[in-house]
Amino acid sequence: MKDGFIRVAAGSFKVSIANVKKNAQEIIRLSKEANANHTQVLVLNELCLTGYTIEDLFFQKRVLNESETQLQYILDETKNLDTVIVIGMPLVIRNDLYNCALVLHRGDILGAVPKTYIPNYHEFYEGRHFKSGRDLDEYITICDQEIHVTTEQIFEDVNHPWLKIGVEICEDVWAPHTPSTDACLNGATLIVNPSASNNLTGKSDYRRSLISATSARLVCGYVYSNTGVGESTTDVVFSNHHLIYENGTLLKESTQYSTGLIYADMDLEKIHTERIEMTTYDSEDYFDAVPFALDDEELDLDRYYDPHPFVPSDKDKRAARCEEVFNIQTHGLMQRLEAAHIKKVVVGMSGGLDSTLALLVMHKAYKMLGRPVSDIIAVTMPCFGTTDRTLNNALTLMKELEVTSMTVNIKDAVNQHFKDINHNPEVHDVTYENCQARERTQVLMDIANQAGGIVVGTGDLSEVALGWSTYNGDHMSMYGVNVSVPKTLVRYLVDYVSTLYKGEVLEATLQDILHTPVSPELLPAKDGEITQKTEDIVGPYELHDFFLYHHARFHYEPQKLLRIAVHTYGDKYDEATIKKWLTLFYRRFFTQQFKRSCIPDGPKVGSVALSPRGDLRMPSDADVSMWLDELR
Template identity: 45%
Template sequence: MAMHFLNLYNHDFVRVAAAVPLCRVADPQHNAEQTAALLRELAAQSVAVAVFPELGLSGYSCEDLFQQQALQQASLDALAQVLQASRELSTLAVVGLPLRVQQRLFNVAVVLQRGRVLGVVPKSYLPNYGEFYEPRQFAAADHALVDEVELLGQRVLFGSQLVFEAQDQPLLSLHVELCEDVWAPIPPSSFAALAGATVLLNLSASNALVGKAAYRRQLVAQQSARCLAAYVYSAAGAGESSTDAAWDGHALIGENGALLAQSERFADEPAWISADIDLQRLAHERARLSSYGEAVRIHAAQLRQFRRVSFQALPQGLDQALPLHRALDRHPYVPADDASRDERCEEVFHIQVQALVQRLRSSGLQKLVVGVSGGLDSTHALLVAAQAMDKLKLPRSHILAYTMPGFATSERTRDQAWRLMQCLGCSAEEIDIKPSCTQMLQDLRHPFAQGQAQYDVTFENVQAGQRTSHLFRLANHHGAMVLGTGDLSELALGWCTYGVGDHMSHYNVNASVPKTLIRYLVRWVAETGRAGAAARAVLEDILNTEISPELVPASAADPQAALQSTEAAVGPYELQDFNLYQALRWGYAPRRIAFLAWHAWGPGSAVQEGTYSHAQLKSVLGIFVRRFYQGSQFKRSCVPNAPKVGSGGSLSPRGDWRAPSDASARTWLDDWAQIPDHLP
């Protein structure tokens, strides 16, 4: 069967749900009808896994009625009703009820799918404080003397150490715990995650109290983070007894520390929430973080006690489009909301300043040499340098800033460089590099030196190299340090000349900062007035300037015709930074990046402005794959020291990225080639 490119299940996502039916206390038939109706609704939404509340078939607040045989039998009949409803559905459901096993009553979760009972999980920790007194009615999981039970004519596994593994999706493994279990110091799900469970399910009751909802959110987020897993939590809602408690039906879905979805509390109607879990992301983190592997090793003997149950997880229709229901950041390096973005910019700026201050102190140097082009990267490096000098209580005149116009330097950027240097109060000079470049081109017998308009890579690199040579010799002459300006995006794309200013320096503050974030950092400095009121106007002009290397002269007849556009050559930085984040931070293959890019940037994205066609997305991703994996690593293997500023990664060979300079890119290019040219 053909796999549809826009089907989330074909890219290792899985749709999960937490459902909250309307309950009637001690009325299992009604509760079964509600549960079955919601289950059918969720199956229609292609949900693979759905969790319902604790003791949802009987009602949680039955108290001593749990010991009544009539209620126990009615709960079993209700389970049979839900099981029958599941026969034609692919959605795996987890429902709660009281179950008698060997003359003991257990609070259990039953895992079922397609008319089959997959397993029964008893609650491990029974609360016996405040308004809870479950030991009065139930026995804890470790009281059981059997590990299998007969249930509705099926022989099934019974116990708290069960992992349910999807045969058709190797990254999907489930574990079930009940309410208080996750409130324990070491929840059962912690060991289950080490045993391989990637999606943790919790059937809960959890009554409503002031402040409790916020604590639940923290609990679900933190447990998903510690376990490097998804956590799906459903709590009892309307219809439970109000004798001594109230119930808010608070459902939550977390993934590795992030809260993906939560329900409206105190709903008067049946409710459910869903989220698409990124199984590849979870698997990548578990493989990457050595502490996870060490925990598995330490607890290996206990983890071997987990028993495993197989099931088929994927719904029908993998050859049909099933879009991703998941918020995707277009700018993963830059928070979307203003407050978080300002906080990010402030923190990154402080990291850069602190690192530069430490490097100057340790070197014993008190001066910096900076080449200022009037573009974004050198502007931000100069802003960091100014703040570092202030922190060191040194005059800004110790920043030796130079603008070095070449054959293609525009009056706009030259003017911006001068205005910025003067506003910041650094030592500002101009060195015209055209004479020294002409001499070198003559020495090389380059056609340009004989009057021919040959603007090749040699012509460009002679200018870049002359600027860097001047900066290093100026640093020698003045007892200073050359401050690098090149950013993370340029390193990723190999858009830097080997051994020159955007590649080589004594220290570089921008090397782990992508271009999209550099832009916001400069804007943040301007808007917060950190560079002074006079600098704001020139910073805004720089932000509105086309990104260009300015190495090839414009045509005399049409000055705009030959304007070098960096993004015309390497693709829009907003897309390339998106591609870089997915590849560097999560290790995703090109096909998966294309799938995510379609949902973030394609015509069907949640944000309609600034979209790209599928063909454009594939083309720009192709540029990234070729430039990142083929032929640029040798530049990254010898970059100068620079501070890492975020968890999005750096390309330092001493940090996040170690790769051979002569590795083949064929694997990634072949994967990229499998992206369809046109979507059905």
């Protein structure tokens, strides 16, 4: 339960129609199995105690009386289990019969939630037996316990306040205004649904999309348990189709027509954080809060985190993502050029990934605008650390794309500047490096002035997050096309765009750029090879992009972020290494905000962006000590 994680389970057994005693034994068996697997919330299917398809046998006193007897047996057998158990059974209240979900914990009945929407169309005839619980608000005594029967209640864990359970039953989620909507507005973070949804051609796909959309729209966890084998097949067939979603994302799905449980570890703290950030997520306060208390347990997480959250692992989805991002970049630049009446653009070419991507965006934009690509001025500015490999790749790329190519060797200018400020060129410190970066930016700006154009920036999202740029150097441009593209995605974007171009030389050049180490090339080369590799200094970009995604998108606490990073990368990096780079990430993310506060415009391409005008408003003098203290 630490860090907001909770293990949930959904499942069903082979129902024995109207054999309440046997069904009770199966409920107990699955409850004990779930508890043994450290499950906090178990959801079993609709009317699982009696069977869903017993029809007019629901009117039989024998069935109804035995249901209460077996409910007591279930309570006795599960009173030592620290698992919230949700089961379905019929309840008689006054003169009516209700289809209810009972919420149990440690031998107590926390409450009963009646089904709101009673289907009485097509193959469903529930209206013959059950009444809607929409307006029901009754206290009844069952198994010597007084319980509240109403739709307007939420079951809250007093030890873990982010666990708040709302209940709806089967048809309820198919209705235009779902009970789960009201429950979530009243604070529920987890919706459970005991269901009996029959199988039809194509219905499984619709069921997935329905539960996915519901959990996404309500920003909640959703556990859906469906009945299956054992139910009557007189007219329909049920398939044991269970689903567990978290905010629109499928965590686990059952194999249909198989009994048993499926498990998933859900992050409800993240759900709560998401809602706080959404100013359009309203709050209500008219549901009753029913307290219970789960023990505190640190789960051994069984949960997948994508090590590259910005890059889809599926090849086809990755290609689609690259196409979409490239289109956003391209159309962003096109709009800026047309709106500002800009004819020419200038870009600095290093022969690395970022400048290559920027040039490809510019080339595509000019093609789509029907403008001559010769109006793109690409400038190489070799200096002390430039290698033949990167320089030749930049020159070849510019030639193959038929843009205007310029080479401005800045060595003499930088050496003159060293003399002007009395700096020893043998001292390879930050001044030595930044002088080169600022000289390059001055050259680009001056060429843009000559051409009556603008400088297009090449820096990417990962560099912006870490402040890995020279202030008023490569930090500055008039429009940054890569500003929201993370480093881990840049490589795939260049690879994708390379497939759009024909020509053996161009393809070979792009592929060599893809395999060139990431480097600012500000320190002298050794034997013609790059000596300054960025990831040796700031750490692996795959880790920093992982940190950035979960810090900026979900506001994870440092220890939680460390925990999931170790869980995700444990086979590649040890905990000490991950902690080292996470500490550096926090330090740089906070202390380099002053650079982000004045970065140029650029298009947002994904859910994480750091524009001071849009996604991140943060003071440049914020103190990072609380974050670092938690990692010590």
